[in-house]
Amino acid sequence: MYNSSMNNMNIEKNNSNIIIQKQFTAAQKLAKLGSWELNLVDHTQIWSDGVYAILGEEPQSTAPSVEAFMSYLDEPDQIKVQTAMQNLIAGVEEFDIYHNVKTKDGRVRNVHARAELFFDENNVPIKIIGTVLDISTHIKLQEETKKSMNILNSVIDNVNNLIFYKDTNFVYMGCNSSFEKFLGHSREEIIGKDDFSFFPQEVAEHFRDLDEKIFENKEAVFNSQWVTYPNGQEVYLHTTTSPFYDENGNIIGLVGNAVDLTKEQQLNDKLNHQAHHDVLTKLPNRILFSDRLDHAIEKAQRNEDIFALLFLDLDRFKHINDSLGHDIGDYVLQITAERIKKVIREGDTLSRLGGDEFTIILESISKATDASLIAKKILKVIRKPIHIFNHELYLSSSIGISLYPEDNRVARNLLKFADSAMYKAKDEGRDNFQFYSSDMTDKALELILMEANLRQALEKNEFIIYFQPITNAKTNRLVGLESLIRWMHPEKGLIPPDKFIPLAEETGLIIPIDQWVMKQAMLQVVDWYKEGLNPGLLSLNMSSLQLKGDEFIPFIEDLLKSTNCNPEWIQIEITESQIMKKPEEAISILNQVSALGITLAIDDFGTGFSSLSQLKRLPIDKLKIDRSFVKELPNDEEDVAISKAIIALAKTLDLHLIAEGAETIEQVNFLMNHGCDYIQGYYFSKPLPQKEMREYIIKHSQQIIENTKNFVI
Numbered sequence: 001m002y003n004s005s006m007n008n009m010n011i012e013k014n015n016s017n018i019i020i021q022k023q024f025t026a027a028q029k030l031a032k033l034g035s036w037e038l039n040l041v042d043h044t045q046i047w048s049d050g051v052y053a054i055l056g057e058e059p060q061s062t063a064p065s066v067e068a069f070m071s072y073l074d075e076p077d078q079i080k081v082q083t084a085m086q087n088l089i090a091g092v093e094e095f096d097i098y099h100n101v102k103t104k105d106g107r108v109r110n111v112h113a114r115a116e117l118f119f120d121e122n123n124v125p126i127k128i129i130g131t132v133l134d135i136s137t138h139i140k141l142q143e144e145t146k147k148s149m150n151i152l153n154s155v156i157d158n159v160n161n162l163i164f165y166k167d168t169n170f171v172y173m174g175c176n177s178s179f180e181k182f183l184g185h186s187r188e189e190i191i192g193k194d195d196f197s198f199f200p201q202e203v204a205e206h207f208r209d210l211d212e213k214i215f216e217n218k219e220a221v222f223n224s225q226w227v228t229y230p231n232g233q234e235v236y237l238h239t240t241t242s243p244f245y246d247e248n249g250n251i252i253g254l255v256g257n258a259v260d261l262t263k264e265q266q267l268n269d270k271l272n273h274q275a276h277h278d279v280l281t282k283l284p285n286r287i288l289f290s291d292r293l294d295h296a297i298e299k300a301q302r303n304e305d306i307f308a309l310l311f312l313d314l315d316r317f318k319h320i321n322d323s324l325g326h327d328i329g330d331y332v333l334q335i336t337a338e339r340i341k342k343v344i345r346e347g348d349t350l351s352r353l354g355g356d357e358f359t360i361i362l363e364s365i366s367k368a369t370d371a372s373l374i375a376k377k378i379l380k381v382i383r384k385p386i387h388i389f390n391h392e393l394y395l396s397s398s399i400g401i402s403l404y405p406e407d408n409r410v411a412r413n414l415l416k417f418a419d420s421a422m423y424k425a426k427d428e429g430r431d432n433f434q435f436y437s438s439d440m441t442d443k444a445l446e447l448i449l450m451e452a453n454l455r456q457a458l459e460k461n462e463f464i465i466y467f468q469p470i471t472n473a474k475t476n477r478l479v480g481l482e483s484l485i486r487w488m489h490p491e492k493g494l495i496p497p498d499k500f501i502p503l504a505e506e507t508g509l510i511i512p513i514d515q516w517v518m519k520q521a522m523l524q525v526v527d528w529y530k531e532g533l534n535p536g537l538l539s540l541n542m543s544s545l546q547l548k549g550d551e552f553i554p555f556i557e558d559l560l561k562s563t564n565c566n567p568e569w570i571q572i573e574i575t576e577s578q579i580m581k582k583p584e585e586a587i588s589i590l591n592q593v594s595a596l597g598i599t600l601a602i603d604d605f606g607t608g609f610s611s612l613s614q615l616k617r618l619p620i621d622k623l624k625i626d627r628s629f630v631k632e633l634p635n636d637e638e639d640v641a642i643s644k645a646i647i648a649l650a651k652t653l654d655l656h657l658i659a660e661g662a663e664t665i666e667q668v669n670f671l672m673n674h675g676c677d678y679i680q681g682y683y684f685s686k687p688l689p690q691k692e693m694r695e696y697i698i699k700h701s702q703q704i705i706e707n708t709k710n711f712v713i
């Protein structure tokens, strides 16, 4: 019973072993896997059916042995297997190799072979169990993929366009050789980096913005722009960049395709330029002029600015053309264009509408009469003779001016008005300008007359100097005086500086005028000192135009020498707003003035926009509180606050203070109570002519000259 049940059990066990074995064989077949075992003691081998299948043999058709297996391998693979086996037994390396087997019918199979060493209880190696996996299909697939990738790469490499692709972090995943050439880097150097590694910051940021848009909107972006190659070559690229997706439809990157449209763009630019410019003078033509005029209107509207439109026509140009020929006529037009260009600013637009008609859009003016000053300059340069082929041509022009917005806000009307003003100029005898509005013409003519008169005034010595005392209010003593110019006009009488200084500044005449004042005032002060009088510190006004030239320092040095004036007797005043026009230039020249020993004061303080940090950099000794803040003291709260703030600021910066324009005892008391003792104003004295000033000095100054530079304490 027992035996029979044991037998039954053995039979059952055998049956189940057979089933497992069958399943194992089937599984190996499916997986294209074979397994083998090598007994290291008796050198016998077992091969599974899978091994036979991989070798292309029927199961058990050959007795398994190392030699038998090796016969399916070519020599290099035999060496590879042998070495792997030896290394495994020596414990040097794992057995994990790839090799080929060649079946009897000549087919080659790719195999991945792995094996492991087993030991007995004494740690002696007794067997190796290994597997061979047929990976031929996999390898074939890999090769095919590689082949298609090579074809694809070769295709994109042979496309002239620049092709690149990036991942979702904007990092390059690949590119073609045109792109390599463009960046001047190899593919290996490009892959893994982003645009910031290759382009200037702002270009890379621009590309990043475009790329972000693609991911955001999930659609292609088109971009055309000039880009510079690393070798400096400029190209116009039109780039289409689109997203690309994985098999699940998720965006995994973007691909860019850039076409070099440099030639097309250059042609386009050329045609565009030709369409918008006059061939003869290279100036904007009527089309571009219209466009610029529209822009000027838009800009002026936005900024609430004014601008002028000048319409210029050469006088009797037809006569030149008819009598001397078109070549000379063309030359005259070119010269005219060149000459006008020289007197207008860069931002102004000079156009040729056709024939001898030119227009100029003057956007750089701050007031209408500025346009007349420029018109006058243009008339003057056109009047200069033109020398050509032994001829000396004398030309003139007529200019009409319309103003935006004063005359009109519509482009068409502004042109029409400037044109009709130009005809008015022709009617007035040519070689002149006329505004569309006759009031403006009158104003401009008055201005021009005034300029001519100013010039004459300088030549004829019509200017005189007044002096206004500056007083230490505590002691009621004179500490200095400011020289103030007046114009003694032969017909109009005494003209105050406000009426002519701005024009003198505009025309540059202020420089000789100020130099004249400085000389006269110094000579006068030196005389007073010689007489034993003490006028205190002489304050001189200086225009910002002096700050621009490098002639001021040698001029003042010479003047001090020639007048015998001690630099310590002099204070130069410059207004805050003038310094702030070009602070760097001002700082440099004021430092040189200060180095001569001359005191520096900021005039009209509080009306400009200097910052504390800029103030600290200026080599100044004093601030003059503008009289507009003193006028309503002590009643106006705002003026009280401003003057207190200026006084506090001067204390912080360790600067002396002078208040201008004090007319009442209340103003003087307020200023004194708040720590400002030096006062210039009608309360003490109006500006006085030289004779009266002398008497004032005698009455109010101290006998002994002490500490002039920082006033008498």
Ligand SMILES: Nc1nc2c(ncn2[C@@H]2O[C@@H]3COP(=O)(O)O[C@H]4[C@@H](O)[C@H](n5cnc6c(=O)[nH]c(N)nc65)O[C@@H]4COP(=O)(O)O[C@H]3[C@H]2O)c(=O)[nH]1
Binding pocket: 468, 483, 484, 485, 496, 497, 498, 501, 510, 514, 517, 541, 542, 543, 573, 603, 604, 627, 660, 661, 662, 663, 680, 681, 682, 683, 687
């Ligand atoms: N209402 C009133 N006014 C007072 C009082 N105290 C003084 N003033 C006036 O305030 C002005 C002070 O001169 P500023 O601020 O340098 O202002 C000067 C200065 O910027 C300029 N200026 C005068 N002379 C010259 C000069 O020779 N060269 C330059 N570049 N500018 C000068 O002309 C401006 C005006 O000069 P002025 O008419 O002489 O006017 C003077 C003076 O007469 C007062 O209590 N009440």
